[in-house]
Amino acid sequence: MSWFADLLGPFRGFAVTMRQVGKPRLTIKYPAQKRVKPERFHGRHVLNRYPDGMEKCIGCELCAGVCPANCIYVRGADNPPEEPVSPGERFGFVYEINMLRCIFCAMCVEACPTQAITMTHLFEMSVTERADGIYTKDELLVEPDGTPNHPQPPSELIDLDELTAGDGWMRATSPAGHAAYEGVVAWTPSARTGDLPAERGQMSDPQLDAGVSEEKEADDG
Numbered sequence: 368m369s370w371f372a373d374l375l376g377p378f379r380g381f382a383v384t385m386r387q388v389g390k391p392r393l394t395i396k397y398p399a400q401k402r403v404k405p406e407r408f409h410g411r412h413v414l415n416r417y418p419d420g421m422e423k424c425i426g427c428e429l430c431a432g433v434c435p436a437n438c439i440y441v442r443g444a445d446n447p448p449e450e451p452v453s454p455g456e457r458f459g460f461v462y463e464i465n466m467l468r469c470i471f472c473a474m475c476v477e478a479c480p481t482q483a484i485t486m487t488h489l490f491e492m493s494v495t496e497r498a499d500g501i502y503t504k505d506e507l508l509v510e511p512d513g514t515p516n517h518p519q520p521p522s523e524l525i526d527l528d529e530l531t532a533g534d535g536w537m538r539a540t541s542p543a544g545h546a547a548y549e550g551v552v553a554w555t556p557s558a559r560t561g562d563l564p565a566e567r568g569q570m571s572d573p574q575l576d577a578g579v580s581e582e583k584e585a586d587d588g
């Protein structure tokens with residue numbers, strides 16, 4: 368029988384191949400084609416400003432403290448009384464993220480009390496020099512009108528519009544991540560999203576609250 372099995376072997380192999388013929392392709396022609404990313408996609412960070420142009424970062428270093436990869440370096444400084452940079456007492460004087468170490472977990476985003484740091488949809492960030500992987504405040508901070516900065520020029524790979532997409536999970540969910548708040552903005556307006564309603568927090572929308580209560584009752588069930 369072994370000679371017969373050997374004879375059939377190649378045909379079994381071809382059968383595997385033939386079963387795939389006609390099935391929809393899973394691969395795409397990247398980068399000419401790109402997949403639509405999930406709303407909560409974790410891409411490159413940005414440092415945001417308020418609609419009046421003030422920086423949201425208050426230099427509290429919570430993001431650096433919570434970062435499991437230890438890749439954020441922040442130093443705060445007192446705001447000059449005559450020309451404050453942020454609405455707080457202090458602002459982020461130095462802000463750096465070592466993207467080579469970042470694991471894109473978004474814990475910095477969750478820890479930030481002012482929603483100064485958020486993540487976007489851009490992930491094409493490869494560099495050939497190690498130093499270029501360390502993003503400085505100049506590269507992370509958006510312009511006063513909300514336009515993001517990026518160290519590399521736009522190209523087939525780098526679609527800078529992705530830096531304005533998403534605003535991280537803040538646009539996708541509630542601060543506590545409750546599914547009933549998916550798509551509800553719980554977000555302090557920033558320079559590029561100044562038309563968004565002011566942050567409502569949770570449990571302030573009667574319809575959603577009703578949905579949350581029903582879900583909770585079902586869970587407790």
Ligand code: SF4
Nearest residue numbers: 434469470472473475
């Ligand atoms: S996404 Fe995670 S690993 Fe990256 S800087 Fe933020 S906390 Fe650190």
Ligand code: SF4
Nearest residue numbers: 424425427428430479
């Ligand atoms: S980004 Fe947020 S958490 Fe980090 S230092 Fe600035 S205000 Fe604090």
